[in-house]
Amino acid sequence: MTVPLLDPAEAAALAEGRHGQPFALLGQHVDGDHATVRSFQPQASVVTVLAEDGRRIELVRVDERGLFAA
Numbered sequence: 001m002t003v004p005l006l007d008p009a010e011a012a013a014l015a016e017g018r019h020g021q022p023f024a025l026l027g028q029h030v031d032g033d034h035a036t037v038r039s040f041q042p043q044a045s046v047v048t049v050l051a052e053d054g055r056r057i058e059l060v061r062v063d064e065r066g067l068f069a070a
Contacts, residue, residue: 006025006062006067011063011065014026015067022040026039026040036069038062038068039067040066040067042066057070058070
């Protein structure tokens, strides 16, 4: 699985609670045939999303402060 990249400055702003539009980055975002899901879960060790078709997709920690993506 290819993990979508996120600008380090935006990741820091999310983690520090100072991002002006957090939901522009968090949640599901569709671009053509590809979807990206990001979640900020600072206390989590694992984050899994349940797809509409029933598949469970484990997100990858992309920032040590608790940002996960797939």
